[in-house]
Amino acid sequence: MHLYFIVFYSAALTIALLHLAASALIMRKKFKSVPVQSESGQKFEYPKISILKPLKGMDDNLEENLRSFFNLDYPDYEIIFGLQSSADPAARIALKLLGEFDHIRAKIVIDSSEIGLNPKINNLHNMTPQIRGSYLFISDSNTAAAPDLLNRLMTEFKDKSVGLVTATIRGTGEQTIASAMENLHLNSFVTPNVFAADTLTGIPIVIGKSILISRALLEQVGGFPEFKDYLAEDHLLGLKVKEAGYKNKCAPVFVDNINRSWSLERFINRHTRWAKMRRHMHLHHYIIESLSNPITLSFILFLLLPNWAGLLQLFIISTLKIVHDIYILKLLKKEMEIKYIALIPLKDLLMSILWILPFFSSRLTWRENKFKIKKKTFILRTT
Secondary structure, X not given: OHXXXXXXXXXXXXXXXXXXXXXXXXXXXXXXXXXXXOOOOOOOOOOOEEEEEEOOOOOOOHHHHHHHHHOOOOOOEEEEEEEOOOOOHHHHHHHHHHHHOOOOOEEEEEOOOOOOOOHHHHHHHXXXXXXXXXXXEEEOOOEEOOOOHHHHHHHXXXXXXXXXXXXXXXXXXXXXXXXXXXXXXXXXXXXXHHHHHHHHHOOOOOOOOEEEEEHHHHHHOOOHHHHOOEOOHHHHHHHHHHHOOOEEEEEEEEEEEEOOOOOHHHHHHXXXXXXXXXXXXXXXXXXXXXXXXXHHHHHHHHHHOOOHHHHHHHHHHHHHHXXXXXXXXXXOOOOOOHHHHOOHXXXXXXXXXXXXXXXXXXXXXXXXXXXXXXXXXEEEEOO
């Protein structure tokens, strides 16, 4: 039996390393020829875009994050901020920026109405009556954009088969161990696997931090009310777009996710919630996901082989994973201090522990609400 487990985990580790190599090659292909500037000299009609910014509390670098969207060079856009309370401190920041950039069409919607249990969807739905654009850019408040972001995303719709476009997430700004682990995970796991899942399996993975979609298509798939009682509204939207006969496109264009002063508690809560979402979305995919963590598989193999051979393979695998992550960071044009790079093995081991938790609990807390999560991330309120 002991030998059986050694063979099993050795085979799993081999698959994990092949996945690691494939994700690096796919990322390289996606980013090796990305232009630094947006395309110019080509005739293209740029429709009006409504940027929807649901706000809740004070995210890291909030004011500068929001300011970056007032400095876009897209020819025709508006910004709509949504809050559920005028007492939210983010309202003061939004109001300040409206006064600073009075030449940009922008407005604040404060509405506590609820159509369902997902607070983000409630916020977005309350903004809907103020929308004037034919395209919507749904963007989280903890993201910052380069001036040409919308120009480059919109050009993806030259392909008429594309229905939804997202930008590539790049975690940055780390000043604590927990925020460094968050950015490492975003950059070296989430982003490569978005591209790998699409290339290898055709599964659309949509990350809600930056979604560009036509208003007509959103309404066609049911609008915001369609997702009012689901937690993974972004992923479900991508599936609906695919069911409607369109492609989801993750463009090799960066949107920066600013994570600076995270605590370990926040990191654990965030990834416990994400793990429960993925486990209840596709159980078989979630189980296969365990093969994308070679350091954990190598550590288990070391426990089965507690000798010099086991220790040597753990060292080699950890080194390969660190080299892989550094390469992905290079492709993303993201620099990190050596002290944070050294966290990669620890972060991966911690993620494997969090990966197990959804098999024992389906309860979670999000935005001060307590939920029980069910199939396809349908949620029920609990006490």
